[in-house]
Amino acid sequence: MSQDERIRRWTLALGVEESESERSALSASDLRMAQALSALYGDGEDGGKKGSGGLGASAPRVARWLGDIREFFPTPVVQVIQKDAFERKGLRQMLLEPEFLATVEADVSLVADLVALRSVMPEKTKETARIVIAKVVAELMERLERRTGDAIRGALDRSRRTNRPRFADIDWPRTIRANLRHYQAEHGTIVPERMVGFLRQQRRIADLDEVVLCVDQSGSMATSVVYASIFAAVMASLPVVATKLVCFDTAIVDLTEELADPVEVLFGVQLGGGTDINRAVAYCEERIERPAKSHLVLITDLYEGGDAAALLDRLARLVLSGVNVIVLLALTDSGRPSYDPALSAKVAALDIPVFACTPDEFPDLMGTALRREDIHSWAADRDIRLIRPDG
Numbered sequence: 001m002s003q004d005e006r007i008r009r010w011t012l013a014l015g016v017e018e019s020e021s022e023r024s025a026l027s028a029s030d031l032r033m034a035q036a037l038s039a040l041y042g043d044g045e046d047g048g049k050k051g052s053g054g055l056g057a058s059a060p061r062v063a064r065w066l067g068d069i070r071e072f073f074p075t076p077v078v079q080v081i082q083k084d085a086f087e088r089k090g091l092r093q094m095l096l097e098p099e100f101l102a103t104v105e106a107d108v109s110l111v112a113d114l115v116a117l118r119s120v121m122p123e124k125t126k127e128t129a130r131i132v133i134a135k136v137v138a139e140l141m142e143r144l145e146r147r148t149g150d151a152i153r154g155a156l157d158r159s160r161r162t163n164r165p166r167f168a169d170i171d172w173p174r175t176i177r178a179n180l181r182h183y184q185a186e187h188g189t190i191v192p193e194r195m196v197g198f199l200r201q202q203r204r205i206a207d208l209d210e211v212v213l214c215v216d217q218s219g220s221m222a223t224s225v226v227y228a229s230i231f232a233a234v235m236a237s238l239p240v241v242a243t244k245l246v247c248f249d250t251a252i253v254d255l256t257e258e259l260a261d262p263v264e265v266l267f268g269v270q271l272g273g274g275t276d277i278n279r280a281v282a283y284c285e286e287r288i289e290r291p292a293k294s295h296l297v298l299i300t301d302l303y304e305g306g307d308a309a310a311l312l313d314r315l316a317r318l319v320l321s322g323v324n325v326i327v328l329l330a331l332t333d334s335g336r337p338s339y340d341p342a343l344s345a346k347v348a349a350l351d352i353p354v355f356a357c358t359p360d361e362f363p364d365l366m367g368t369a370l371r372r373e374d375i376h377s378w379a380a381d382r383d384i385r386l387i388r389p390d391g
Contacts, residue, residue, distance in 0.1 A: 029072075036068040040085050070105060078105045086113070096121055098128035106136045108333070112222035116271040134263050140230045141262070144359060148234045151367035152241060165197020209293050209370055210242040211235060212284050216300035217247040219272045220338065224331040226266065227359050228299050229255075231331075231366075233262035241370065244287070248280035249273035250305065276306035281314050291322040295369050299328045301339040302354075308343055316350050324369055329387075330356040341387075349389035355379055 065085075070078050082105055094100045095117055104110060114129045121129060165171070174196040182191045215221070215228045225247065232245035236259035244256045247269055258265045277300055288294045296318060304311060318325050327347055329337035337356040348354045353375040357365055361382065368378045379386050 032068060033072045036065060036072065037081075039065060040081065040088065075105060079107045079109070083109055095129075096125050098125045101125060101128045101132060104132070106132045108136065108140070108223050108226050111136050111226050111266065112271065115226070115266055115269050116219065116222060118267060119270075130263060130267070133266055137230060137262050137266070140227075140359075141234065144230060144363070145234050145237075147360075148231060148363040148366070149238055151363035152235065152238065152370055165195055169197040171196050208240065208242045209295065210244070210288070210290065211295045211297065211366070211370075212244045212246065212288070214246045214248070214280055214284050214296060214298045214300075216249070216275060216277065216280075217253075217269050217271055217273075218249050218275045218301075218303075220301060220303075221299070221330070222271050223333075224299050224328075225269055225271065227331045227362075229265045229269065230262055231359075231362060233259050233265060235366070236260070244284075246280060246284055248276065248283075250276045250279075252280055252283050254283075274305045275300070275303055277302070277304050278306040278308070278311035278314060281311060281318075285314060285318060288318075288323060291318070294322075295324040295326070297326050297328060297366075297369075299331055301329055301337060302327070302343045302347065303340045304343055308346075312346055312350065315347060315352060319350055319352060324372065325352045326365075326369060326375060327352055327354040328357050329354065331359065331362060332356070333358055335361075335384075344387045345389055348387045353379060354387040355384050357384070 069081055073081065095104070095113060101114075111133050114133060118126065118129070175192055175194075176190060178194055178196055179190050179192040182193055183189075184191055213228050213232050215225055217225050229245065232243055232255075235241060235243040236245075236256075243259065244254070245259060245265065247253045247255060249270070250273055251270075253268060253270065255265050255268050258268055277298070281296075281298065284296060288296070315325060327344075329339040329344065335356045335358040344354050361384070365375070365378065368375060376386060
């Protein structure tokens with residue numbers, strides 16, 4: 001790296017003062033980048049050094065600033081800077097303005113913000129918010145749908161094979177091994193003469209495993225709610241498992257009937273409020289008809305505002321009846337939860353796996369759960385920290 005480039009980078013990192021020497025080291029584009037960053041991270045009440053302008057409280061000004069940020073940085077960085085702007089400059093109120101909302105770089109955190117603000121949005125803003133949410137949902141569905149489907153396709157009878165499988169049922173490792181003699185060196189590929197796959201097992205609805213996602217919709221769980229809703233919609237589209245989605249704070253919202261439209265599901269979520277986990281688990285318990293075929297995934301930080309003792313008794317009863325109970329303290333990209341350590345340890349003492357999970361890990365988790373394999377071993381193999389009964 002040249003000395004000039006080193007000076008340029010340090011100048012951008014530390015902020016641009018008024019001296020001619022510092023400004024001469026930067027191009028016009030660099031100066032715009034510096035001003036955009038200084039407006040948020042610089043000193044001063046209005047967010048910047050002299051001449052930086054700051055973000056102010058004007059939606060057009062913020063929209064222009066967002067445009068500059070998007071010009072200079074890739075999308076993941078824009079999302080981080082944007083989140084800082086909402087927190088440091090109190091810009092969340094601007095999400096109620098459709099003109100501003102249309103310029104924002106959308107991600108899961110923004111969707112959570114929009115869901116939380118839904119009740120105070122004007123109607124014209126709700127339509128823009130729906131478009132923004134739909135865009136993020138479509139991107140998440142594209143990212144997660146295939147892996148989730150592959151992981152939980154429990155309708156495949158893997159003990160029986162066929163040489164005429166459907167594409168989705170091809171056993172690729174066995175197919176490749178069976179056709180190695182047909183390797184075409186000049187093309188660097190194998191031409192398979194015989195496909196090996198799984199026979200699809202015809203199952204009645206009454207035979208399907210049932211998955212209940214019971215999700216804490218208190219404000220601290222906002223991102224987990226978004227991801228859980230997406231996964232519930234994906235799983236509901238698979239004919240091999242019966243899926244229910246129940247969201248709760250002190251009230252309970254059963255969104256199972258809305259799962260065909262994940263955007264509508266998110267608009268049915270009511271983020272914020274207190275937490276009554278016991279009441280929500282009781283609701284799910286009443287609707288479990290075949291415990292040995294049921295899987296309850298409770299997504300909560302376990303900060304119980306209701307009856308913690310009753311909750312522990314209820315979870316113990318579910319486990320004893322044969323329900324496969326899993327507690328996720330968070331379903332987020334970071335996989336780093338904030339949770340009640342005392343209650344978490346007591347739940348873990350019931351031999352219930354308690355841990356946090358990322359969206360990329362969730363499909364494999366569900367596949368493991370549906371096969372009734374040991375979740376503790378699955379988590380340990382992936383260096384996922386499980387809550388211990390002794391805390």
